[in-house]
Amino acid sequence: MAQRLTVNYEKKPCYDIIFTRDFHSLAEELETLGIGERRICIITDSTVEKLYAEEILNIVKNKCKKAVMFSFPSGEAHKTLDTVKDIYTFLIKEEFDRKDLLIALGGGVVGDLTGFAAATYLRGIDFVQIPTTLLAQADSSIGGKTGVDFDGYKNMAGAFYMPKLVYMNVAVLKTLEERQFFSGFAEIMKHGLIKDSIFYVWLLDNMYEICEREPEILEEMVVRSSSIKKMVVEKDPTEKGERALLNFGHTIGHAIEKAKNFELYHGECVALGCVAAAFISWKHELLTMDEYYEIRDMFVPFNLPISIDNINPEEILKLTKSDKKMESGKIKFVLLKKVGKAVIDTTVTDEDILNAVKEIYFSDEDLAE
Numbered sequence: 462m463a464q465r466l467t468v469n470y471e472k473k474p475c476y477d478i479i480f481t482r483d484f485h486s487l488a489e490e491l492e493t494l495g496i497g498e499r500r501i502c503i504i505t506d507s508t509v510e511k512l513y514a515e516e517i518l519n520i521v522k523n524k525c526k527k528a529v530m531f532s533f534p535s536g537e538a539h540k541t542l543d544t545v546k547d548i549y550t551f552l553i554k555e556e557f558d559r560k561d562l563l564i565a566l567g568g569g570v571v572g573d574l575t576g577f578a579a580a581t582y583l584r585g586i587d588f589v590q591i592p593t594t595l596l597a598q599a600d601s602s603i604g605g606k607t608g609v610d611f612d613g614y615k616n617m618a619g620a621f622y623m624p625k626l627v628y629m630n631v632a633v634l635k636t637l638e639e640r641q642f643f644s645g646f647a648e649i650m651k652h653g654l655i656k657d658s659i660f661y662v663w664l665l666d667n668m669y670e671i672c673e674r675e676p677e678i679l680e681e682m683v684v685r686s687s688s689i690k691k692m693v694v695e696k697d698p699t700e701k702g703e704r705a706l707l708n709f710g711h712t713i714g715h716a717i718e719k720a721k722n723f724e725l726y727h728g729e730c731v732a733l734g735c736v737a738a739a740f741i742s743w744k745h746e747l748l749t750m751d752e753y754y755e756i757r758d759m760f761v762p763f764n765l766p767i768s769i770d771n772i773n774p775e776e777i778l779k780l781t782k783s784d785k786k787m788e789s790g791k792i793k794f795v796l797l798k799k800v801g802k803a804v805i806d807t808t809v810t811d812e813d814i815l816n817a818v819k820e821i822y823f824s825d826e827d828l829a830e
Contacts (some may be wrong), residue, residue, distance in 0.1 A: 464684055468603065468623075469695050475623050478603065478691070480684050482632040482676060484513075488520050491589070494625055496525040500561040502552060503528070504575045506535035509567040509593050512636060517566055517591065525562075529555055537723045540570045540610050542618060548578045559583045562625075568594035568641075569601040569727065573616070576607030580622035590627040594637060595645025596728055598629045599652070599686045604694035604704075613722075614783055615715045621699050629687075631680045643764040644728030646671070647710075649682060650763070651735060652689040654756065655709045658801030660685050668762050706803045709795040710735035713818065716780035720772055732765035737817035741809060742796040744816070756800070768823040777818045778811055 463481040510532045522528040565575035579588035592602040608619025653661030670678040697704035714734025736757045743753035794809040
């Protein structure tokens with residue numbers, strides 16, 4: 462039996478999130494969007510195309526006016542305006558108009574990119590999210606944040622544009638390679654840290670079951686994580702206040718991601734950023750030393766990094782200056798007051814950031830010691 466959450470926008474129902482363990486009810490859900498008279502374009506990447514594209518195409522092709530598929534090479538390197546241009550060209554050739562529908566089938570890159578294309582093609586065309594990674598199910602598919610990278614800078618071009626439906630088949634998480642799975646888990650851990658200490662403890666209590674990907678536990682985990690994201694984005698849909706709390710770990714995380722030329726997964730960089738932000742929280746006397754070390758060490762059982770080598774701390778500091786969360790020359794840094802309670806702080810200094818990066822930096826000198 463599918464579970465359902467309704468996300469509100471400006472206090473009115475906007476779209477549903479469906480949680481299930483198959484694609485059996487997808488056609489029925491899409492039919493509520495009136496797909497009978499619409500063209501549908503499934504946008505996916507080369508990895509997901511091999512796994513699920515044919516199944517989704519078969520589900521929709523006899524239910525709509527026309528169904529086509531656009532696939533691009535997988536990876537963050539292709540989350541660019543060039544790929545968006547290719548999507549525009551494809552849609553124009555296929556004669557898509559504003560009444561038609563895009564389906565984002567894939568992880569965070571596919572969802573962000575498809576959402577941005579939907580927001581800007583003919584000034585707006587409807588789209589649906591079918592997230593196939595844990596990171597996308599836990600975080601990026603919810604809330605209407607869309608965007609692409611520009612010259613290696615994360616999500617520099619973007620728009621707030623709400624999907625018409627988010628359909629989560631948690632069974633697809635079984636096919637994720639291990640590193641990809643745990644990368645997504647970083648965003649789930651983040652949700653517990655910033656908003657829900659009970660959920661954070663639940664994650665630790667169910668560590669073994671999560672790592673073994675037990676279906677019931679995974680579904681509960683994704684539902685609870687999505688509920689936290691839903692609550693935050695409903696209060697602040699366009700990130701004018703509280704939604705910025707979701708950026709915990711992202712300022713330094715994004716800087717590391719760019720410095721490492723996207724060799725690390727997004728969630729791995731977020732984990733490192735969370736450790737660094739927790740360190741600053743301790744140094745600002747918001748967390749105790751014991752609380753900091755516990756938060757840091759809890760990423761380890763979930764195969765997430767808490768230290769990194771081959772970086773230049775000064776370069777990381779410089780890259781944080783290009784963070785889009787800068788406001789009047791100051792970074793709106795997210796710190797922890799305690800587990801489950803995050804705050805926005807504009808007093809974090811360059812020295813604070815540099816010290817935090819040095820805290821997670823694992824150099825050859827450390828190895829020699």
